[in-house]
Amino acid sequence: MKGPSKPPSPAKVSRSLSDYVYDPKTRGLVLQALVALLLVWFVGSIIENTIRNLEAQGIASGFDFLDNTAGFDISQTLIAYTNTMTYARAFLVGLLNTLLVAVVGIFLATIVGFGIGIARLSGNWLVATLASVYIETLRNIPPLLMLFAVYFGVLKTLPSPRDSLELPLSSYLNTRGLYFPAPIWGDGTWLFLLGLVAGLGGVVLLYFRARRKFILTGQAPSVAVPAAGLIIGLPLVAFVAAGSPLAFEYPVAGRFNLKGGLVVQPEFIALLAGLTLYTAAFIAEIVRSGILAVHKGQREAAAALGLHQGQIMRLVVIPQALRVIIPPLTNQYLNLTKNSSLAVAIGYPDLVSVFAGTVLNQTNQAVEVILITMSVYLLLSLLTSLFMNWFNARVALVER
Amino acid sequence: MRYWVAGCLALLTAMSQLAGQAGAQTTSTLDTVKARGQLQCGVNTGLAGFSAPDDAGTWKGLDVDVCRAISAAIFKDTSKIKFVPLTAKERFTALQSGEIDVLSRNTTWTMSRDTAAGLSFAGINYYDGQGFMVKKSLDVVSAKELSGASICVQTGTTTELNLADYFRSNKIEYDPVVFEKLPEVLAAYNAGRCDAFTTDVSQLYSIRLTLGNAADHIVLPEIISKEPLGPVVRQGDAQWGNIVRWTLNAMINAEELAVTQANVDQMKNSKNPEIRRLLGLEGEYGKAVGLDADWAYQILKLVGNYGESFDRNVGAGSPLGIARGQNALWKDGGLQYAPPIR
Ligand SMILES: N[C@@H](CCC(=O)N[C@@H](CS)C(=O)NCC(=O)O)C(=O)O
Numbered sequence: 118m119k120g121p122s123k124p125p126s127p128a129k130v131s132r133s134l135s136d137y138v139y140d141p142k143t144r145g146l147v148l149q150a151l152v153a154l155l156l157v158w159f160v161g162s163i164i165e166n167t168i169r170n171l172e173a174q175g176i177a178s179g180f181d182f183l184d185n186t187a188g189f190d191i192s193q194t195l196i197a198y199t200n201t202m203t204y205a206r207a208f209l210v211g212l213l214n215t216l217l218v219a220v221v222g223i224f225l226a227t228i229v230g231f232g233i234g235i236a237r238l239s240g241n242w243l244v245a246t247l248a249s250v251y252i253e254t255l256r257n258i259p260p261l262l263m264l265f266a267v268y269f270g271v272l273k274t275l276p277s278p279r280d281s282l283e284l285p286l287s288s289y290l291n292t293r294g295l296y297f298p299a300p301i302w303g304d305g306t307w308l309f310l311l312g313l314v315a316g317l318g319g320v321v322l323l324y325f326r327a328r329r330k331f332i333l334t335g336q337a338p339s340v341a342v343p344a345a346g347l348i349i350g351l352p353l354v355a356f357v358a359a360g361s362p363l364a365f366e367y368p369v370a371g372r373f374n375l376k377g378g379l380v381v382q383p384e385f386i387a388l389l390a391g392l393t394l395y396t397a398a399f400i401a402e403i404v405r406s407g408i409l410a411v412h413k414g415q416r417e418a419a420a421a422l423g424l425h426q427g428q429i430m431r432l433v434v435i436p437q438a439l440r441v442i443i444p445p446l447t448n449q450y451l452n453l454t455k456n457s458s459l460a461v462a463i464g465y466p467d468l469v470s471v472f473a474g475t476v477l478n479q480t481n482q483a484v485e486v487i488l489i490t491m492s493v494y495l496l497l498s499l500l501t502s503l504f505m506n507w508f509n510a511r512v513a514l515v516e517r
Numbered sequence: 518m519r520y521w522v523a524g525c526l527a528l529l530t531a532m533s534q535l536a537g538q539a540g541a542q543t544t545s546t547l548d549t550v551k552a553r554g555q556l557q558c559g560v561n562t563g564l565a566g567f568s569a570p571d572d573a574g575t576w577k578g579l580d581v582d583v584c585r586a587i588s589a590a591i592f593k594d595t596s597k598i599k600f601v602p603l604t605a606k607e608r609f610t611a612l613q614s615g616e617i618d619v620l621s622r623n624t625t626w627t628m629s630r631d632t633a634a635g636l637s638f639a640g641i642n643y644y645d646g647q648g649f650m651v652k653k654s655l656d657v658v659s660a661k662e663l664s665g666a667s668i669c670v671q672t673g674t675t676t677e678l679n680l681a682d683y684f685r686s687n688k689i690e691y692d693p694v695v696f697e698k699l700p701e702v703l704a705a706y707n708a709g710r711c712d713a714f715t716t717d718v719s720q721l722y723s724i725r726l727t728l729g730n731a732a733d734h735i736v737l738p739e740i741i742s743k744e745p746l747g748p749v750v751r752q753g754d755a756q757w758g759n760i761v762r763w764t765l766n767a768m769i770n771a772e773e774l775a776v777t778q779a780n781v782d783q784m785k786n787s788k789n790p791e792i793r794r795l796l797g798l799e800g801e802y803g804k805a806v807g808l809d810a811d812w813a814y815q816i817l818k819l820v821g822n823y824g825e826s827f828d829r830n831v832g833a834g835s836p837l838g839i840a841r842g843q844n845a846l847w848k849d850g851g852l853q854y855a856p857p858i859r
Binding site: 171174175176177188191192200201269277293371372373374376384462463466470474475477478479480481483 | 605606609610613629630632633634635655662663664665666667672673674677678680681682684685691692693694695696697698701704705708709710712751752753
């Protein structure tokens with residue numbers, strides 16, 4: 118311990134065992150290690166206990182069931198699925214259905230929420246009051262009730278399949294959902310896709326060039342027309358060049374229902390609408406408080422520079438408000454994802470309905486199924502948080 | 518800090534105790550039920566004729582009578598029961614976890630439930646099969662015509678699987694709409710979301726009566742599965758399984774021997790050895806299942822025999838008016854056949 122070259126520090130010389138005991142750092146480390154051990158032991162014994170009890174009760178355990186044939190049908194599948202496929206496949210179908218409603222719901226709720234949040238601050242009394250009424254009503258309704266109201270409301274209003282509502286573009290609406298013609302892509306589709314990608318790339322290029330010019334010269338060149346030309350024109354040319362490789366399958370009347378085409382089911386519409394409207398009310402409040410958190414001097418300064426109302430919002434207020442908005446917004450995104458599990462109540466085949474519902478009941482392996490389901494929601498929440506944290510770090514005020 | 522350490526220690530001791538306890542879970546269900554002074558019986562949330570509370574809040578039905586008979590055999594009293602209403606999805610977990618002692622809730626005896634699920638079926642109190650109900654206005658007369666139809670079904674049932682099997686083997690396309698709870702299934706069927714509703718036929722008859730104008734709905738003739746319904750217990754307690762099994766057997770045997778609620782006291786004078794064994798006048802059959810000698814007498818006195826229970830709950834004497842059919846005694850051409858008490 119005592120090197121000849123280093124002069125011994127007084128503290129080190131006199132260290133005895135009791136010094137370690139009273140050293141807060143050492144003590145902290147030891148205690149933490151103890152707690153960690155305790156935790157590992159606690160979790161370990163729960164697992165062991167569960168396995169032992171399941172065995173004692175003669176209940177099958179393990180994850181082998183995932184490879185067994187599912188044997189049941191699912192009404193909405195984003196990937197190919199038939200009832201001869203495995204439980205693992207059914208799990209994937211349910212997961213994708215959950216992701217679909219969560220992602221689309223988050224997207225829509227953000228737009229609606231921002232709109233209403235800004236509307237609530239509007240100088241127009243009517244607009245502000247309507248926004249307030251919306252927020253106060255929807256925030257105070259339990260989401261499950263809301264889903265029931267929307268779902269059965271939707272079902273009661275829609276016409277029966279025999280007198281479907283005819284919409285433009287050969288689309289129909291009835292109690293079984295919204296029917297569109299299904300596109301069927303033929304040979305040569307790749308050329309069209311290539312055109313699309315090239316068009317998109319061109320637009321991005323245009324945008325960056327315009328931005329550079331703006332930064333260098335202060336002039337903002339209008340890119341709308343060339344951009345539109347690129348993104349519509351290029352694919353169009355490619356499409357024609359490939360010999361129009363697109364046909365449509367139209368929904369036609371069957372005995373009970375329309376047949377063919379693409380269907381958006383009423384369960385999905387109701388779940389999406391319910392979650393969006395509900396979450397938007399909370400997002401609106403977050404947006405409002407975020408905007409109010411931006412000092413009014415900022416607006417006045419921006420106005421003094423000659424920016425108009427829209428520019429003030431977009432260029433000055435919102436970027437600053439985002440710092441306040443994003444953390445609680447993340448919470449709402451997580452809530453929406455978790456609330457999507459209420460789908461089971463209105464017959465939308467999400468993860469909870471398909472996996473923690475049907476699969477659990479067919480296999481009776483409650484512990485495993487619930488464990489997997491919980492892990493999925495945990496993972497989804499963590500991923501959302503990670504992404505939002507990254508985004509938050511990007512918009513955070515860089516202090517100098 | 519010291520409190521904190523003390524807390525951890527307390528948790529530790531509690532945990533080790535818990536671990537020990539769970540390992541040594543061998544107390545008999547009968548003792549638990551007796552000590553509690555109450556039988557916890559899992560029933561349907563509301564299915565008229567099988568298990569549903571009446572206007573006065575008293576549970577009534579064919580499945581409820583099984584609970585009442587078990588309570589009569591143990592306590593000589595049919596009211597020492599806590600009824601636990603369960604949806605299709607909740608029922609097995611409730612039984613596995615010990616929330617209920619016996620499940621008597623139109624539950625189909627299948628191999629996986631009887632084995633891998635850790636459960637054990639104690640008999641069959643209703644022979645059923647799955648069918649379809651459709652609105653009369655659809656002009657459908659056979660399930661084979663249901664190609665392209667939307668079909669409402671409740672999750673957690675054998676119904677869901679049979680449906681897929683039937684349509685797959687008949688190469689018919691359909692669109693399943695799956696709900697967790699019965700009220701939503703029915704609301705969706707009523708709102709026209711589905712063309713057909715499917716479950717066990719007995720339940721279709723029961724539910725049809727609740728749909729407003731019952732004549733607007735018809736039950737299609739196809740029976741697409743075997744649904745032997747009966748009471749279920751946990752595996753691993755043979756005595757308890759015997760009590761439930763023989764409660765049901767006693768009710769069926771009593772019908773065969775023409776012992777009824779009304780004549781059971783008179784029957785005590787009977788010379789028929791089968792009746793004497795049933796009523797506990799000969800042999801030690803009560804003791805063999807851990808009960809008093811008059812266990813079956815109490816069942817018959819307080820609940821009645823199988824035929825009586827069938828009649829007043831789902832049969833001719835009830836609004837359902839279901840014919841005995843497969844549920845008649847074997848000697849009358851049905852399937853109800855109980856092993857002898859001897
Ligand atoms: N026998 C079938 C189906 C029994 C079943 O749960 N039927 C449903 C549909 S009628 C029911 O009783 N639901 C009432 C509820 O869950 O409350 C099984 O054991 O899986």
